[in-house]
Amino acid sequence: MDALEQVMRERVVKGLCLSIITLGIQSQAYAIPALPADANMDRLPEQVELMRRGYYIETWGSLKRLNAPDQLGCKGFEIQAHRGHAQYTENGPGAVMTGITSRFNGVEVDARQLGDGNWVFNHDATTGRTLVHPSGDVSLRSLDLNSWMIAKGRNRLGAATNEDIYGAFDILTVVNELTHPAQIINIELKSDPGLQCGSLGSFDAGAKALFSKGKIGYSSMDGLPPLQCIRQFNKDAYVALIQGPSQPALEKWAAANHGDELSRLKGRQRLMAGARLATKAFGAYKYPRWGTAAALTELKTKIGGDVGLHVEITDLLSDPGLTARAHKAGISKVMTYTLTDNESHIKGLKQLKARGAMPDGAIVDSTPIKTCKMLGLE
Incomplete structure (x- = not known):
């Protein structure tokens, strides 16, 4: 538990930014407003572009709303x-x-x-x-x-x-x-x-x-x-x-996940094979x-x-x-x-x-x- 908690704490705390950030990109400097506390500071070039659209990347890599991060x-x-x-x-x-x-x-x-x-x-x-x-x-x-x-x-x-x-x-x-x-x-x-x-x-x-x-x-x-x-x-x-x-939902699942396998079968063989696959995946098919x-x-x-x-x-x-x-x-x-x-x-x-x-x-x-x-x- 201690190792997991330490890793997670470091990832959540990482990248705190409480003031204006000056970022150099291709010898040009851009001043951007303070990012939220959970922003990923390893991805600043992306943050600049995203902030113009009202978003930012948080520590874990997910996109969040800049003006309503807790929504x-x-x-x-x-x-x-x-x-x-x-x-x-x-x-x-x-x-x-x-x-x-x-x-x-x-x-x-x-x-x-x-x-x-x-x-x-x-x-x-x-x-x-x-x-x-x-x-x-x-x-x-x-x-x-x-x-x-x-x-x-x-x-x-x-x-x-x-x-x-x-x-x-x-x-x-x-x-x-x-x-x-x-x-x-x-x-x-x-x-x-x-x-x-x-x-x-x-x-x-x-x-x-x-x-x-x-x-x-x-x-x-x-x-x-x-x-x-x-x-x-x-x-x-x-x-x-x-x-x-x-049954229609399971047939759709079988076609999406086992279409090639089932396409080689016909009639009752195909139905039975689909039933076996569904039973293995879901425990029952009715x-x-x-x-x-x-x-x-x-x-x-x-x-x-x-x-x-x-x-x-x-x-x-x-x-x-x-x-x-x-x-x-x-x-x-x-x-x-x-x-x-x-x-x-x-x-x-x-x-x-x-x-x-x-x-x-x-x-x-x-x-x-x-x-x-x-x-x-x-």
Whole structure:
């Protein structure tokens, strides 16, 4: 923890500038106003150009608004960073920190339990896709915290990096010092076989010891049980059911991610191969629908308190009235996610906006300013 905290503190403090800066570029001097305290002072030539447009680069490399550096998200629309910031290993310390400092409304991370009971942030049940581990592609349940931390992160393209990996509470301890009062950490709970309700309660107790009320929320694609469990321990947290993708959404995912492989098959062989791929990726490929008024009321009743529903963008496009029905049933927020690419997600949101059927927010893979600009909400 000490090493992580020291690195993060140095990066946050680095580059303080409290007075006018004189910058020499090609033998010419330019006087620019004082940059905000979190500006990246190693990128001054870029800062000059960006400041003319009302932006600057903060310490972690994200673009922020010069006149409103603490403004969160878009105008009237909540955006969360998907598995942390897209420039870093997903769910890794750099991704989570940068998602916070770049001023998303929140950061979404995936929580899993190791074999020794410690919690880490990782989407998959194994290490291979997101991490480089000396033992290769191994199950997280076979690791303890020490053997987890010898791994290094991969970037979003799968290439090995030198990024160190830490436990969930090591990361959250540092994140707690960086968060804006209105930001949220959205913990997506991954319910591995054998995970007990008491373990979720222990995780929540640790989170509540670090963060004030309202700063931690929970979500799950594994049905109601983990969310009902969390509600036993935390009456105030935002708790959201992630509605699993429909068959059309999964087919779109399969075409985008496994198109070449599936194109060689026909008929039933192709359908079965797609089903196997979906099962491996999502644990199931048939999920209950929660879109009717009765189902939404049941969702609100069975979880209680501040309840949300997160849906795949393809599914909301096919049922744009869902958001209004959810609100009527007492659901606090409807947010979208995507199985494919960020550009398709934004395109879908723009279509919903044109129809007057925008959700309350989205979990995205682009920066806040880029996302807001694309949606016309900057």
